[in-house]
Amino acid sequence: MAVKKSEIYSSLWASCDALRGGMDASQYKDYVLVLLFVKYVSDKYSGDPDGLIEIPEGGSFVDMVALRGNKDIGEKINIIIANLAEANDLKGVIDVADFNDPEKLGTGKEMVDRLSNLVAIFNRPELDFRKNRADGDDILGDAYEYLMRHFATESGKSKGQFYTPSEVSRIMAKVIGIGAARSADQTIYDPTCGSGSLLLKAHDEAPYDLTIYGQEKDVATRALAKMNMVLHDCPTAEIWKGNTLSSPHFLNADGSLKTFDYVVANPPFSDKAWSTGVFDEGKTNLTARFTVEGERPPEKNGDFAYLLHVIASLKSTGKGAVILPHGVLFRGNAESTLRRWIIKRGYIKGIIGLPANLFYGTGIPACIVVLDKEHAQARTGIFMIDASKGFVKDGNKNRLRSQDIHKIVDAFTKQAQIDKYSRMVPLAEIEKNDFNLNIPRYIDASEPEDLQDIEAHLKGGIPVRDVDALEDFWQVMPAVRHDLFAPGDRPGYVTPKVEAAEVKPAILNHAEFAAYADTVTAVFDAWRAAHIDRLRGVAIGDKPKDLIHVTSEDLLERFKPVPLIDGYDVYQHLMTYWSDVMQDDVYILVQDGWKAGRVIRELVKNPEGKFTETPDITLGRRKLKAELIPPALIVDRFFAAEKAALEALEAKAEEAARAIEELDEEHGGEDGLLADAKTEKGKLTAKSIKDRIKDIRHDRDAAEEIAMLKQALRLIEAEAAAAKAVKEAQAALDEATVRHYAKLTEDQVKALIVEDKWLARVQGDVAAEVDRVSQALAGRVKLLTERYAAPLLVLEDRAQALGAKVAGHLKRMGFAA
Incomplete structure (x- = not known):
């Protein structure tokens, strides 16, 4: 039976639990990722004489399994890793973690038990990478990504910079146009590559196997990147160690920087030590590279130093993207001169403002500066996006959702002007602002103020301007407006026809709202009809990521024109369901086929005596779990x-x-x-x-x-x-x-999974969006109705009546004034 992605992830995270206590995440990640690497290459290449990785005798994961309970397990694991490193030129890559370190792993029996448990976790069936890999879908790579995100989250501000959030990496890969790469001879480079996640996301977006180059100054992080490349089937990537600014590795014969077709980078924000070794005597090439019009980046802030390095590393037709703090857009003095120089040469194609607290190591908001040398001379403007409000809270960080990524990429690639979100800013306008690129100068993303109308409070009635502000609703349901409001007793004001408590029923029961709901349902039904055969046709060997891409993109395109509903919200519903449930289902189907729908298995307690999954049915002492079809669906049908x-x-x-x-x-x-x-x-x-x-x-x-x-x-x-x-x-x-x-027959299994489970869920989410429309309209109309329900004269009359009533009570009680 195939194992779900979520189970792989939970097993890997359990390996981290086995190490917690003796070290923090920035340290135990090295142990976990090395073991993951050894397990993967052992599963994939053992016994393969033509494999990219040689698994020598005494250098495999099987040798580690044999050590469980051995009093010298730490020392012998080090030897196994050393044998594997020696056979594959991986010294300094996979042997950076000491498995015999008593300070981190304990002494005596404590170390033996900890390492034995760790090896046992990696020996679980769900981590058998010989069979748990759907063709064309990088299960292992996704698992590595999962671990890197969690390690970065736990490592804290000072140690979490080795990882660029995958969502940001995907945006960068798409906006530089790497999907239009023409051949495998083209190159991609990251001068501060960290663990390599950004490089790999960009590489995966290309239609060809581009040549990968990267440099990373931290030895342990560079080792992570090298392993990451192997785990993602990019073993020939060149990842070098060293400081990119003071000791760039990729140079031409004359000492100039090697240039690349694509460059992506997430350099350390506001690096205070960037200039160390850069302006030393004899490094005239470096000095010239970081000097523009007599100005250099500030000695204690390296943001522009990295930006200049990226620009210099691009071919004349090159394209790149760099993550930088917002300060580069508006800071003055030397940085103002450097910014003006870059803008005047037309190198900046666009700027994307991102939400705060996305990145590991800092909570400040950042932006993506998109570069394009090929069309620099003809550039007449810079395309700006303010995407600062599109995110979801995820623990102590913010995270971009699938819909946020899609909207950013759509707007950028189509250069679409969206109110309060994106626009093409002419260079002439930027020059008038003294080359200040601060996004709020050009895009007002603030929400309109909900103004109180003094006259309405004094005399009653609802201001027409407030009703007109709901024009998006009235264009779809004009008669609803007529049935909710009547002309007022004076120009500019209307009178509500419906009591506040009855507003929502009046909308829901209106023929126009029913017609609108039917229109939305028809759009969903058309999408359902277009893809039900594709969903029912999932077969062993199919690529799950292709399936969700085709179905989700079509869902988005069909709902984009639908009024009052944001097509990106509908798209997000499907992507969230894919991530939570449907992805696991499809991965099982492409490995085991539809017969997996007939499986209901008995749960077994783990070594700690607990069930790792919640049972669906309990029969006596038996705890049962359905593999794909929840029992409730069987019962209903x-x-x-x-x-x-x-x-x-x-x-x-x-x-x-x-x-x-x-x-x-x-x-x-x-x-x-x-x-x-x-x-x-x-x-x-x-x-x-x-x-x-x-x-x-x-x-x-x-x-x-x-x-x-x-x-x-x-x-x-x-x-x-x-x-x-x-x-x-x-x-x-x-x-x-x-x-x-x-x-169950195969047709019944398909009906239960595709129709009763998947499509029913999406249909319910679409219905919730329709309900949200009614809630939004009813909520605003009710608020306006209640806000101006009692004008000042009415309130005064009520106050006088209540005052008289109180006075009467006091008089009867003998307290008359």
Whole structure:
């Protein structure tokens, strides 16, 4: 049985749990990623004489497994890794972590247990990379990405800069146009490549296997990048160590910088040590490279130094993107001169302002500066995007959603002018602003102020301008406006026809809103019809990422023209569902086929004695989990009558329980007839009631109490009988449901997964968007109606009436003034 991506991720993160305590994430990531590397190359290349990686004797993960419980496990793991490194020229790459370090891993039995557990985790079935890899989809690469994100999150501000969020990397790859690369001879370069994630995202966007170049000054991080390249099937990438600014590795024979077709970079923000070694004696080439019109980047701020390096590293037709703090857009003095020089040469194609708190190592907002030398001379403007508001909270960081990425890329590639979001800013306008590129100077993304109308508060009525502001709604539903508002008693104001509490029902029940909802449903139905065969046709060997790309892009395009609904919101619903559920489903189907839908497996406790998954059904002591089809879908499609009968029994049991509660509330108080029948914990039980009846059965004055006790007993026994019937019916239904999995035909499996599970979820999300439209309109109309419902004269009259009433009360009480 194929393993879900989510299970791979959870197993990898469990390996981190085995190391926590002795070191922080910036350190234990080296251990986990080295083991991941060894496990992957061992699974993929062992026994393959033509493999890109040679697995020598005594240098494989299998050798590590044999060491579990060995008192010298740390020392011997180091030897295994050294053997693998020696055979593949990977010294200084995979041998940077010391598996025999007592300060980090403990001593004696503590180290043995910790490393044995760590190896055992990587030996789990879900981490068998010989079989868990869908063709064309980088499961292992995605898992590595998952770990890097979590390591960066946990490493803290000073140590999280080795990783560029994948969402930002995807944007950079797309806006530099690498998807239009013409051949595998073209090159891509990252001068501060960190763990290589940005380079790889850009490389993956290209239609050809571009040659990869990178440099990274941190030795351990450079090792991560080298491993990352192998894990992503880019073993020939050149990743060199060293400081890019003071000791660039990629040089021509004359000492000038080598140039590349594409350059991406996420340099350290405002690097205060950038100039170290740059202006030393004898480095005239470097000095000239960072001097423009007699000005250099500030000694304690390297943002422009990295930007100048990227520009110098681009071919005359080269394109690049650099992540920089917003300060580069507007800071003065030397940076103003450098900025003017760059702008005048037309190198900057665009600037994308990003949300704050996206990056690991800093919470400040940043921007992407997009460069294009090829069309620099003809450039007459810079395209700007303010994407600062499009994100979702993710733990202690912000994260770009799929819809945010898509909107940015769409706007940039189409140079689309969107109100409060994007526009092409002419160079002449920039020059008038003294070459200041601060985005708010050119794009006003602020929300309009909700103005209070003094006259409306004084005289009543709703301002027409507030109603006109809802024009997007009225264009779709003009009669709704007519039915909600009547002309006012003076120009510029209208009177509500509907009470505030009745606004939403009036909208929902209106024929025009029903017609609009039908239009949205028709768009979804057309998309569903266009893709249902594709979804039902998923076959072993298919590429899941291709499937979601085709279906999601078409969903977005179909909903973009729909008024009142943001097509990107609909798109996000599908992408979120893909990430949470559908992705795992499809990966299983492309590896095991539709027969996986018939699987309902018994859960087994992990070594800690816990279930790692939530069971779907419990039969006796057996905890069962459906692989693809939730039991509720089986019940709804095949056991509707049994479900209805069960619900009737549950209703009967609930009715009996309510009757007992009511009787207890009425007669169970301190002086009530049931008070003495309660247990020490204050509960009525069949036993406590019977005991009370036995105690007072000969008391002639207890007839009324006995009658009440018998009534309570009948209700309790009825509830118990109903509860027993519910339990038996539920058990029978569960048993029948479990048996039915094996009886499912392939067509039934497809119907349950594609129609009842996937498409039903998306349809529900689309319906929620329609409901959001009604909520937005009703909410605003209700607010306006309530805001101006009582003008000042009415309030004064009410105040006078209330004052008179209070005065009357005081007078009757003898407190008259």
